[in-house]
Amino acid sequence: MISSARGRTTHSNPREYVAKPLASDVLAELASVVGADWVISDPDRLLVYEADAQTAHRRAPQAVVLPSDTRETSAVARILHRHGLPMVPRGGGTGLSGGALAMHGGVVVATSRMNRILEVDAENRRAVVQCGVFNTDLSDAAAPFGLHYAPDPSSQTACTIGGNVAENSGGPHCLKYGVTTRYVTGLRVVLSGGETVWLGGQSREAPSFDLVGLFVGSEGCFGLATEVEVALVPVPEATRTLLAIFDSLEDAGHAVTAIVSAGLLPAALEIVDQNTIKAVEASIFSAGYPTDAAAALVVEFDGIEAGLDRDAEEAERHSRRAGAREIRRAETAEERVALWKGRKKAFGTMGRLAPDLLVQDATVPRSRLPAVLERISKIAARYDVQVANVFHAGDGNLHPNIVFDRRSPEETRRVEEASGEIMAVCVEAGGTITGEHGVGVDKKKYMPLVFSPEELDSLRKVKAIFDPEGLANPGKVVPDPETELPWSQAEGPGVGQ
């Protein structure tokens, strides 16, 4: 039950939508807006939409609609609103928190047809795109002007700008450049009632609340952004990339702290641990990382040519002092790609370690990394689970992924418990429960670790201002009041659901 700011409650319990097929008159209404080809209701075809990339959570929607522009999206929202059906936005389906699942039934509004780049305005370093444009396609369109779109999630060839807006996505180079919210300057938003609102705009900047900043990262709970105005930045003139190999994960963490404390500002500082290296090296994406190493650290600097060599040498010195046994330098563009390969392919190759993967995401203050990594390895040992760490070390953003086999209920239980303990350790260290993947359904139960009941209530009320009926992606981000329990008492992480 989602209560609105004005003290009203949703007109019915959203849970009763589950598994009911959509009435044929509703399907016909939707088809009259987008065309019959763009409404999916066949249960077999709906299975494609039952999960995102965090496959631990599954829930098929009652239907999927694919509008082609803002006007159609607004008309679709009005129909759904009239029938009291939830509107669940979905971009590329690469999300890692179950954010695009129709947990309370309803209709997935997929944005894949809204894939036009509307404007690249090099004079003002901005672009306006429809929400379904792939992240890399935007950078490709900006490339002729010497510009690019800076946030670069690992899934950038398959994830959409609209999805990035919903999740406030990060990426390896966000250490220097910042995450999505820094680059989004305006949004055309369709609210769950069907109203269309333009928020922000680069030439407007205040005099109002930063509703663009509030909307970015709202995970579809406020509405669906159909058009996005973004800031572009110059493609760096030059880069230097290093790979440092360590015999201890903690030493790699110390190297990161030393590099940043020295006043260097790398574009990226990324770590993969031994389990990850083994997975990558056993795959077709083998990057030549030594499989006996405990950790590999990728360090990259970019900018104008001057000074890059000195920065790289200094980072190398700090890495060696922290215990690096070997340093590799990329001399050519091909070598740079090769050094990055072990990091970029990390997630995709973990499937080799076990049938299932619980992708984790938490952030800790950077200086606490070595201590937190040590505690994570102790937790893994205690629960006898296999953790593969991949992380944006410079940002303190950890991905301690747990590989397992969900066919074993006993192993699944251990994974759930270990995962909860890892979250608690990160929060205790001054960190938070998600750095870039979002809360979705996956992290809802951990929200009381970081927010008081008053703060959670405040989040609910802010949602209700955008979405008074509670139809925009219900069941995400903010836990229902009745499940606001400490994590150990709340429902499990839902692995194997």
Next chain:
Amino acid sequence: MSAAVREILAGVVGPDTLRPEGEAEQWRTGPGPGGLPAAVLLPASEEELAQVLGVAGEEGWPVMPAGSGRWLEGGGSSDVILVLSTRRIREMDVYEPADLTFTAGAGLTLAELTAATAPNGQWLPLDPPGWAVGTLGAAVAIGGNGSLRHLYGTARDHILGLTLVSGEGEILRWGGRVVKNVAGFDMTRLFTGSWGTLGVITSVSGRLFPIPERDVTLVFRCEDAKRLAPAARSVALSSMPVAAVELLHPLRSGGVLPNEASTAEDDAGLVVRLLGSEAVVGEMEARLRRDLAGELSEPDRLSGEASRAVHAGLGDWEAGADLVARLRLLPSELPTLLAEAESLGRLTRESSEGDSRCSITSHVGAGVLRFAVWGMPSTNGVQDHWSSALAELRGRLENGGGSLVLSRGPEAVTRRIGAWGGRGEEAPLVDGLKAEFDPHGIMAPGRLGL
């Protein structure tokens, strides 16, 4: 009024919190009797501040949040009962140099923050007008920014979390000390730049940067600001990480240059600040000199302390002005902004008997131009004239997707045309948020047109 208000408050707050009556004059929120607060409070803690807001809500007393009082009249005058300053809430709560992050009380000034972090070679590169005396909380509340936004961004890009005491007296903590955080909605961004209309910011967490090894400013002069515009745009659009690109006219205004005497009365200046390692700054300087050699004459070069002094001067540029307007369009529209500023300059000369002066400064990369007038005659005729001229200009800018904010202005002008300008399509959402966090409607009346 004052005695009754003070009597109620005396029963709620500590003796040091309620300031003596005589101090109220220093905390005016506008001219006239309404601009004189009935009570000025400097709470010692956020709990005490929350208690005061609780009472103000019950009594229906309008409240103006404040730091050092630097921006109290920003955005037009307001009639208030209470001024509530965070100046006593200024502990550095957490500062971990290895993390390049901090959490501090909102009442800490930006200069005090710099003094605390500089020994570790770190700074918060945020330079809104008046930053030398302004507090961290106020800088965040107004979404402050200055010339450094070209490289480092504005307040919204630096702030990782904050504590807000809402208009209902509820203490709410958002974000944290980590640089990546997507847990819950991004409430930190909502409150950054909300001008105190939703509550009082009492604590701020932010991201620090290494203090650059070299600080160099190049000043290119020219008798005509319009002739500098193409060069200014090309510097702003270069792929080099230039820290600031400011266009000033006249260059002598506001004591910006240490060697002012050598500058002709009406020279305009393109001020380019370079920050970074010796190698990076050296390379950028060489390239700028080469690229602009054909277009502009040899620049003045200031480095280290002298370079910092130029930018401290820029931060104080609007001191003592009677009117400051902030104009904004897309950056490519710089020539339009300059032409509009030129007409305002003519208006300044026409409407005075020679003792008023005006000046412009522009954040070239952001499409922001600020226009200030000193010594504006306070006759009705002149103020009417300015009101109409600014209202028409605002109309043109808003039609072009831009805005005009009257950061400061004579009472008659701000009352007539409003400080903030038209509200966009998002107004119903803004009103909803305002009602949620400030249900009694007591916070910062009039700001942002609320």
